[in-house]
Amino acid sequence: MIVDINVNGEMRHLQARSGDRLVDVLRDRLSIASLLPDCLSGRCGRCFVFLDGRLVQSCLLPAFKAKGARVVTFEGIADSPEVAEIEEALRQAGALPCPFCRTAKIMAIVDLLERHPLPDEKAAMEQLDMVSCACTDPISLIKAIGLAADARSKRKFNRANK
Amino acid sequence: MRISEVYFPETIAETLELLRANPELQLVAGGTEIVGSQPTRSIALERQVASIVKIKELRKTVRTEQFLELGSCTTLTGLRTLASGTLPEPLYDVIGGIANHGVRNIATLGGNLCCKNRFMDLWPVLACLDAQIELRSAAGARWAGLSHLCGEDGSPSFPPATLMARIRIPLFSYNFIFVRSLGGNALPGPHTATFACMANLGRDKIEDFRLIFAGTKAFRLKEHEMAVDGRRRGMKGREMQSLVDYYTDAFSSQSWYDQRLFASLAQEAFERLCS
Numbered sequence: 125m126i127v128d129i130n131v132n133g134e135m136r137h138l139q140a141r142s143g144d145r146l147v148d149v150l151r152d153r154l155s156i157a158s159l160l161p162d163c164l165s166g167r168c169g170r171c172f173v174f175l176d177g178r179l180v181q182s183c184l185l186p187a188f189k190a191k192g193a194r195v196v197t198f199e200g201i202a203d204s205p206e207v208a209e210i211e212e213a214l215r216q217a218g219a220l221p222c223p224f225c226r227t228a229k230i231m232a233i234v235d236l237l238e239r240h241p242l243p244d245e246k247a248a249m250e251q252l253d254m255v256s257c258a259c260t261d262p263i264s265l266i267k268a269i270g271l272a273a274d275a276r277s278k279r280k281f282n283r284a285n286k
Numbered sequence: 287m288r289i290s291e292v293y294f295p296e297t298i299a300e301t302l303e304l305l306r307a308n309p310e311l312q313l314v315a316g317g318t319e320i321v322g323s324q325p326t327r328s329i330a331l332e333r334q335v336a337s338i339v340k341i342k343e344l345r346k347t348v349r350t351e352q353f354l355e356l357g358s359c360t361t362l363t364g365l366r367t368l369a370s371g372t373l374p375e376p377l378y379d380v381i382g383g384i385a386n387h388g389v390r391n392i393a394t395l396g397g398n399l400c401c402k403n404r405f406m407d408l409w410p411v412l413a414c415l416d417a418q419i420e421l422r423s424a425a426g427a428r429w430a431g432l433s434h435l436c437g438e439d440g441s442p443s444f445p446p447a448t449l450m451a452r453i454r455i456p457l458f459s460y461n462f463i464f465v466r467s468l469g470g471n472a473l474p475g476p477h478t479a480t481f482a483c484m485a486n487l488g489r490d491k492i493e494d495f496r497l498i499f500a501g502t503k504a505f506r507l508k509e510h511e512m513a514v515d516g517r518r519r520g521m522k523g524r525e526m527q528s529l530v531d532y533y534t535d536a537f538s539s540q541s542w543y544d545q546r547l548f549a550s551l552a553q554e555a556f557e558r559l560c561s
């Protein structure tokens with residue numbers, strides 16, 4: 125079947141079988157390198173995409189369920205100020221995720237700050253729990269989330285240089 | 287790999303028409319359980335599948351003074367983000383403990399209740415709350431209690447060629463709520479189960495007592511619940527222990543879960559109830 129999906133702002137008509145997972149279709153047909161079908165059970169976060177604005181694990185979605193949806197992968201937000209702020213915050217906090225989970229952790233933080241501009245520790249921990257890789261110390265990650273939230277609100281309210 | 291025919295009905299009527307033509311049609315809403323329980327790259331589905339998550343009628347929320355009515359395709363995140371105070375408190379907490387935020391963005395209330403292989407976290411809690419489900423089939427629509435989804439041997443059972451359209455939750459509140467989810471993971475495993483116990487503690491008496499334990503099977507004994515109703519609120523020692531023993535003895539015939547874990551949960555629930 126052909127599944128029409130808007131991927132990172134471009135309409136795509138992707139050939140998929142009924143049993144294909146969305147992660148496989150995006151990776152194999154569109155060569156989206158940030159996605160990896162690893163755990164296939166929603167634990168590792170390596171297949172995060174935003175589906176109609178909501179962060180989901182694309183390994184848990186049959187491709188046909190994305191028909192008519194807007195999908196944004198890490199590549200679609202990589203050049204955004206949000207990601208730049210998060211990367212800078214991670215550097216400042218000394219919380220550098222390994223190459224395996226870097227994009228997953230950044231996607232999770234982007235989603236968290238979208239829903240909770242000033243997240244508390246509980247919300248941050250809950251969000252980080254979606255990425256099973258334990259390469260980074262959670263205290264530094266929470267510090268980085270705080271710094272990213274601060275940078276985001278400064279930019280949003282034009283307080284950056286004051 | 288079997289290639290399935292996938293349908294995209296846009297209304298309940300269209301779904302029922304598909305079900306009438308093919309009673310074996312597999313309805314997929316969130317699909318997290320169907321997909322996540324398969325470790326293979328390719329997902330095995332039935333010959334004919336209908337994706338129902340985009341049916342607007344199945345995503346509606348209605349609140350009246352007496353109940354909250356939710357479309358079966360409401361996502362768990364959608365439920366948790368209902369206005370503060372809309373969702374009964376025990377449900378809010380249990381949903382927060384299900385998998386993780388990403389899974390809850392996909393998983394639906396109906397999917398949680400209609401799982402073929404086990405009772406998921408919401409079933410025992412909603413059963414304690416006396417929730418009702420609307421079942422639609424070619425024969426018409428009817429409301430039923432959640433016990434309707436439990437077979438005689440305590441296993442999950444769902445009527446064939448039927449669609450669960452809505453879930454109606456009475457907004458009656460309990461002042462004693464004890465819920466524990468066991469075997470936490472992103473997706474349910476063999477040790478996943480939920481223990482739910484609720485009651486109303488009047489000035490002197492315990493009323494409307496319910497205790498449900500559900501995992502691969504469900505355990506609820508109405509006559510035991512009636513034996514607790516009307517007991518003194520401050521009962522201690524032997525009287526309380528006799529009720530715990532009453533439950534643990536009854537559970538000893540169940541082989542689907544560790545008896546000691548059930549006994550310790552029952553002990554804790556009764557101690558809190560009587561404290």
